Amino acid sequence: MGRIRTSISVLSTFVSLVILPIMSVRTVYNMGVIVPKFDELTIIILGCSITVLTLIDGLTPGKAGALFSFIKYSASAYYSYKILNMFSWFIYQSQQGYAELYVDWGLWLILVISITLLSGLLSAISKAVEKPKKEGEPKKS
């Protein structure tokens, strides 16, 4: 993977896995909605770990890269499991009334994790079968 593509990938991973969830919870909190199960520290730790794995995956070619690619997707599947469970209970309280929303992710959670793991496996295989660049071949950025 080119360095520019890796940089974009790392940046978008960090924004979508760390910045966006934290910002959206803070935004809805200002509107009176509490997400009681949300744990900011877990999101930061998991999101940063996946960002680092995305960087290693992008910079490592061949079979080692394929392994990192699969580890990254597995970590993403675990992240999905954790974040969906965090977003399963919402409380809205105002002077007009009180409301709660529960979400049971059920089969959807299994579908998300399965598709993420399958994507990881396919991505790792595609990286493993990638032909190594020959000596003297100009590098693509």
Added chain:
Amino acid sequence: MSKLRITLKIIVYLLSITLSIFSALIGYDAYNLASQGIIVGKSSTVQGTEYVNISVPITIRVPGYFFDLSRINITIVIIDEKNHQYARDCELIPYIPLGGEKNITIELSLPITVAQQWVNGSITLYSKFIIRFWFSKYNYDFLGFGIAGRSELQRE
């Protein structure tokens, strides 16, 4: 080898697109259900010797685009500030297909002594509305939602 790589990449992209389409469909159907799917009608009251019977007509419609609704459980509870329950009734609808609708009536029996205390202003009563349902398709329950709302009963 290159063809295999490209094919695998295409499958990965297709899988992620499928997941995104399903997410969008759930969001769209949930929005439609929340905005026009649950209609609570005007309640009617009949006073008996020991109880005040309150009937609340509710219509559930499935105005979405893809998902059916299943295992719909609607409960109304009358409580006070300390969450003490005075009346409760629930109805279970096993299944409503896409585009379908179902009418139900929740019957609550409030003890007349409690109703008198509420009319006198010595207690405050709240109605708690709870609805649980699953977005389903092809007999599979994909995603479950539970919504509970509490509001103060207003004296006329």
